[in-house]
Amino acid sequence: MVIIIKDKATEEQVGELMEWLHGFNVKTNLVTGIHSRIIGLIGDTTSIDIDAVQAREIVEAVRRVQEPYKNANRRFHPDDTVIEVGGKKIGGGTLSVIAGPCSVETEDRLMQTALAVKEAGADFLRGGAFKPRTSPYAFQGLGKEGIDLLIQARKETGLPIVTEIMDLSDLDLFADIDIVQVGARNMQNFTLLKALGRCDKPVLLKRGLSATLQELLMSAEYIMSEGNSKVILCERGIRTFEPETRNTLDISAVPLLRQKTHLPIVIDPSHATGVGSLVEPMAVCAVAAGADALEIEVHIDPKSAWSDGAQSLTPAQFTSAMKKIRAMERFCREELR
């Protein structure tokens, strides 16, 4: 940690600040320039709240040298984390594809879609039973019934299932779910994150609409610091000023997160764009960028979907996209990396 002191600070004030810092069991090193003084901290600074330092009247600016996350940090865990679930892997050099409808709607529609995505080569089935909708008047999901239908779909297809939790009071219902998803709007629902940290279950954590990558990693750290290290990070588009797409896919998040963390990285091109015709090109592009997995919305009949139809692929579109996705996966593995 580096602390820049204001011009006007007296020697006494600087001395008092340094004494306070010594209370955190770190050493300090004062550098005196013409217009400025800087304190460099030596030792483990994770217990020092950067806000508390900033709050001191004589402090101009503070900067952390080390990242404030440990468990999620590649620096301390150089090897890629590979998450195994239901006979499938996420991370470690293979590409996994999670596909299925935005919402679980009816048994018939879910089974048809599940069979179709399996046929097309998906590895996991997704489907929302609890739906976070902007409007209270929109379809809110089937709840427990949706969970039961997903479990039934797993039985029929063999595909492990991924579905979103909206509140920790529903946690018991997720006992038989393979991967629990935390949506963008809950990325900083810290109570939920901690509860999931005490489960032995993979968590797919979506980046908030305007969350920085460091905040995403800090949310992963919340889960990991409670003991659960099976965290999968998901970039699903960030909110910008551009109106043509629902969100803006931050594709550079893939190589950047790869440098900073050992956790697997998923791209969700459906929410990232909100536009059906952009899903395939962005999915292929995400594979080229090095994503470990894709999450894609597929619906047996998008125009009659109860949510997110505009960004859902038909089974035929998904099958066609999967051919390109798998071809790109092979090319990257065999010729690029």
Added chain:
Amino acid sequence: MVIIIKDKATEEQVGELMEWLHGFNVKTNLVTGIHSRIIGLIGDTTSIDIDAVQAREIVEAVRRVQEPYKNANRRFHPDDTVIEVGGKKIGGGTLSVIAGPCSVETEDRLMQTALAVKEAGADFLRGGAFKPRTSPYAFQGLGKEGIDLLIQARKETGLPIVTEIMDLSDLDLFADIDIVQVGARNMQNFTLLKALGRCDKPVLLKRGLSATLQELLMSAEYIMSEGNSKVILCERGIRTFEPETRNTLDISAVPLLRQKTHLPIVIDPSHATGVGSLVEPMAVCAVAAGADALEIEVHIDPKSAWSDGAQSLTPAQFTSAMKKIRAMERFCREELR
């Protein structure tokens, strides 16, 4: 609702779409231009999911004519909502000031701060017992003990109390709290919003970091649609590219929300700026813009605060700010409006 049809759509497709729309009990009116066809919908369109319309292959664009919220809509409730609690009012022409520490830390510090803000003219005491912190290693709040201390502080000062709920599993602990605050990170925690909608307790709802004003109103609608109409909206800064301030205060939200809704509007200059020296000018400015209330962080000793010290005022600074705030309130009431 206005639906713009793609050039290439066949008459049959347009006919099928119109038939589908009639199923929602609305009338349709087709306008044919040279390069485009437009369907105007006549009747109550709130039950039609705009996404579902957008998902139709032949639809170029859709636009709602009416706002998708009813309970929060000034159009249907022209009179300002005034919320009375603990002998104080929020809304209806007076200015309320909510002040206190970011976090409840110790009994001594809380009581000192509570007495100081009361002395300076605050109407409500705020203090966090459950703290949503970016880092799992930062102070997370005293929890139930913090709630008890707040209740004790109310007893000593007579100030009604405002504190944040982070998860609905804690709801019982808030039985004796005057105003329950929902933080920016939970603005779209819909399960929590619905649960609060079934309480008979005022809810102070903070705007999410990148939430549009319409999304804020839809979150208010979640609470109101369950029966609780005591919702207070709070603008606390939005996330932009500007690094000098923690967030950017969207001051035009005050007159804009005033036009769109009858609910009271609070400004939080502390979180909006994150910079102590900007809190007073932005508080005064918010009063001039017509805010119904202010929420300001005050700490007996900001430099030793356990959270958000950099943006907290000392009691002396708060007292000085309150003089200007009250002067501005008087001026606006007597000479401006």
Added chain:
Amino acid sequence: MVIIIKDKATEEQVGELMEWLHGFNVKTNLVTGIHSRIIGLIGDTTSIDIDAVQAREIVEAVRRVQEPYKNANRRFHPDDTVIEVGGKKIGGGTLSVIAGPCSVETEDRLMQTALAVKEAGADFLRGGAFKPRTSPYAFQGLGKEGIDLLIQARKETGLPIVTEIMDLSDLDLFADIDIVQVGARNMQNFTLLKALGRCDKPVLLKRGLSATLQELLMSAEYIMSEGNSKVILCERGIRTFEPETRNTLDISAVPLLRQKTHLPIVIDPSHATGVGSLVEPMAVCAVAAGADALEIEVHIDPKSAWSDGAQSLTPAQFTSAMKKIRAMERFCREELR
């Protein structure tokens, strides 16, 4: 300047970096921590390009301690700059109001508007002769004829005139203009800024749509470093994700710029909101925030305006707004500051 060195850097590499830095005539001070090394620079670092430092392979991060602007910096020029032009002042405790149509359209309309804004108490007349329009098919301004009409309007009303320059090839046409405006889209047209720096004429510099305040100050520095210190800074809304307003007024820019610079600060509530009904409340609010001047679009008949009609006030609306603006000015001067 503080330079944070990567873990893996060898002593030789660090030595080489320090030697390179000494070439800029600064002293270096190396602080060694457990996981990091930091170099503090002592001396005048303005000649060191921060990008060049960042580019060194062994550099983790660099941070400037001092602002990279000198002429615009309050640290070196503590007294407020007051700009006098045509018998009027901008800065120094009075509030100036610049008003007029978005575009100069016809002689008749301009004269009517000019007389109306003068009557209502405006200090300066604005009007666009060269118009930066998003579409090449939109009205582009009257050019030289517009300048001539402005000069004529000044003759009739006595109000000094403000108008926008779009390209330095037009500079000669501005010889008789009182204040030359640089629009948001030209804030980083550095060739134009330098040319204006060699004129002896006040420049009203608008903040770019997504420019940081430091970038705005660096653009002011471009003008000032060429010798012209008569720069007026204008906040006119920044681009965010919020769709209800054309831009988002960053009102905290007023007290923040006040701390950082001695230059006068103008708020343009018309462009900041793009909504006529928000112009008055935001203008009043800007006065409360401490702005030195306002720039407001007024049109004799907004609904027939050739540009920006939606945000223009009628003379009657402007007259009514001016009463509140002047009342707020008096209140702030006499009772608040």
Added chain:
Amino acid sequence: MVIIIKDKATEEQVGELMEWLHGFNVKTNLVTGIHSRIIGLIGDTTSIDIDAVQAREIVEAVRRVQEPYKNANRRFHPDDTVIEVGGKKIGGGTLSVIAGPCSVETEDRLMQTALAVKEAGADFLRGGAFKPRTSPYAFQGLGKEGIDLLIQARKETGLPIVTEIMDLSDLDLFADIDIVQVGARNMQNFTLLKALGRCDKPVLLKRGLSATLQELLMSAEYIMSEGNSKVILCERGIRTFEPETRNTLDISAVPLLRQKTHLPIVIDPSHATGVGSLVEPMAVCAVAAGADALEIEVHIDPKSAWSDGAQSLTPAQFTSAMKKIRAMERFCREELR
């Protein structure tokens, strides 16, 4: 164009508005709903200023059905534009690579870099002679001397040259340049765009830091409407809240622009990320997304570069990146499209 009328408008007002619209030689069709009336316009609406419509007191909202650009619109020009220059092509199925230093610094450095990028397989040489720098105290480019050096480098390598124009007063100096670049900060320098529209020279137009894709296309339209149809669009990262990268690469711009326009699309991964280690992965990813060309900064010795060193590749890094880029190009052409 669809115009939504406010509830309270009288029939007379609506009639007056429709009469005014008829003056633009379009037909109107009024649709009356319960809470709203809508006017659909039939005919060519490009001459109607959407702002002027919005400014009418009785207008709630207006929406264009057709894009406001014609020359750049794929709807009217279905075939891809291919730009041929100096024996090379941009667009039409091949991938072009533009590479070279951020700034032209010395003859020796430029020649070495030029030979190196040619050797590695680049198609065009880039280099800045006029440099738009945030600070007036930073290196501003060699100007005419830089242009001369570029021409000399073309002679030695045979690579056509791309360089940025900052002001139209320099236009004569660009007579012998192959592709004139307009930087992000000048994307809406409309005077410059119009002047370039009257040249018979390809223009590489960079997207502004916070420009929407439609605004980028409107700026292209400025050039094209003056007669020059050789416009190349460049996405170079947009400004967001994410601090890890200099900008955020909006990769979905590639397929989106492909749908909307026939103009070639370039991706600049150097400015989009600002981080050397992200340039190669983002370049490869841009090829997978379907870009027609890449623009990459290469410097013989990035750590001593006079500008943008942090994002420049060494010749060795560029050579290695080119192998992957060309492999990806082949794969996409032969197996994906």
